Amino acid sequence: MRDGYQFGEKDVLTTGEVARICNVASRTVSKWFDSGALQGYRIPGSKDRRIPVSNLLQFMKKHNIPMDGLMSGAPRVLIVDSDTATAETLRKVLAEQTRYDVKVASGAFAAGAECEKFRPHVMLLDIHMPENENGAFCNFVRNCEDLQMTKIIGMSGRLTEGQVNQFAGRGYDSILRKPFTVRQVIEAIESAHAIVA
16 A cells, blocks of 8 residues: 555555555465464455454564555655666755655665665666676566565666566566656656556
């Protein structure tokens, strides 16, 4: 949910709501439920599952899942760019002008480690980063079950309009062409996060 959950509002959640809070796919929550790892109950006469918030909190603490999905609806944005100066400038501007929780990674290894902890809603990914040749890192994110909800916005200063359209079909949700304005970045993130939320 975009604005997070206030505990007084709801004390039982659907698997879809739990998936958004934990930033995983709904089928992952169903597996947790069916294996008994996440306690809840089924609606009588239905296959629908319900998870009490108290059970979810215990589960999240036990498995070190970030609580910020429950506490606030601030979109988590990960900037992955080997040009650290550009990435840091973008992080600073987004931190000043938005309510996003923004982190930076300068390469695929650092980004992979950050994804594990941070579980970004939106990733700004440099298409031309050496470790992302032929979309390798993009494919890693797409094939990672815990990152199924992450939207990937490719960034490039070298693509023609035709190439931009090609990349959009290769696992990227959208493409930003450098140089871009802060407004364009924010609009791209808002658009991607609206799909997740």
